Amino acid sequence: MTTLDELKKLKEQALKDIKTREGKASAKIVVGMGTCGIAAGARDVTAAIMEEIEKRNLSDVIVTQSGCMGYCEQEPLVEVEKDGKKIVYKKVDVEGAKKIVAEHIVNGNVIGDMVFGQEN
Amino acid sequence: MMPELSLNIMDLAENCIRAEATLVEIALDENIKTDILSVKIIDNGKGMTDEFVKQITNPFITTRTTRKVGLGIPFVKQIADMCEGELKIDSTEGVGTTISFSMKLSHIDRPPVGNIANTIHSLIVLNPEIDFSFSYTVDEEEFKIETKAWKEILGEIPINELSISTALKKEITEGLKKIGR
DSSP states (O other): OTHHHHHHHHHHHHHHHHHHTTTOOSEEEEEEOSHHHHHHTHHHHHHHHHHHHHHTTOTTEEEEEESOOSOGGGOSOEEEEETTEEEEEOSOOHHHHHHIIIIIIITOOOOGGGEEEEEO | OOSSHHHHHHHHHHHHHHTTOSEEEEEEEEETTTTEEEEEEEEOSOOOOHHHHHTTTSTTOOOOSSOSOOOHHHHHHHHHHHTTOOEEEEEETTTEEEEEEEEETTOTTOOOOOOHHHHHHHHHHHOTTSEEEEEEEETTEEEEEEHHHHHHHHTTSOTTSHHHHHHHHHHHHHHHHHTTO
C-alpha cells in the first residue's frame, strides 16, 4: 500500500492546515442519511458537496450526517450551519449541492428557493 | 427501492451507526464461478433481541421515532428473494449484528453494485469516530481498506481532514480499479 507512505507526508501538511485555522470550522454541513434520504439521493449529494469543497480547498468546512429528520418527502435534506445560523435545504440534488457550497458557504448568501426551514 | 446495491449497503451501515457500533466491517464478494454475489455487514453495536430479529423484515417494525415504517431491511430482503438469494441476520444483544445477503450474480433483476467507492468514502468521512473495514473480492482478487491502519498513522489528525479525505477517496477508487471495479 503506497498510500500509507504518502499519508505520512500528507500528515505534515494537514497539521499546518489545522494550525493555520486554529482548529476552528467556518461552517458545518449536515446531510440526512436515513433510508429516505439515501433513496432520494443523499449519498451522491454528499459526494458532490465533498467534491466542491475539495475543488475550492475549503479545509475548514465540516461535512457530517444525521439520521432521518422526519420530513422524508423533502429529502435529500441538507442543513448548513454558518455564522450562528442554521438553514435547512430541501430536495437537494447534485446541482443544488454545488450551489450550496458556492453560494451559501463561499459567498454567504442563503439560496431562498431551496430553503425548507431555518433556525436563528 | 434503491437503484444500486451500494445504496442498500450504505443504508444497512447506517443501521450499524445508529446501533452505536465502533467498528463496521463491510465485505462484498463476487464469485463468478459459483455465480453468487454476497454481501456481509458486521458490526459491534448494541445488537437486537431474538424477538426483534424475527420481525425485522416486516416494514412496520422499526426503531425510528420519526415515523412508523422501516424500509431498509425489507428492501434488501425483496431484492435477495427476487434474485434467487437470501438474507440472513444474526444478532446478539450487547455484542453486535451480522447481516448477510446474497443473490445470483447473473440474475436479470439484480441491481448493479453501483458507486461503492462513494458509499465507503462517505461512510468513513461522515463518521470519523467509527472504524470501517471494507473488502471487495472478485474471484481471487481482493481490495481491502481498514481505517484503523490510517488512523494509527494519522494520530491526532482526523480522518475527515480535507487532504486526508481526498487521499482516501483516491485509495478506494484506484484500489477498486485494480480489481476491475
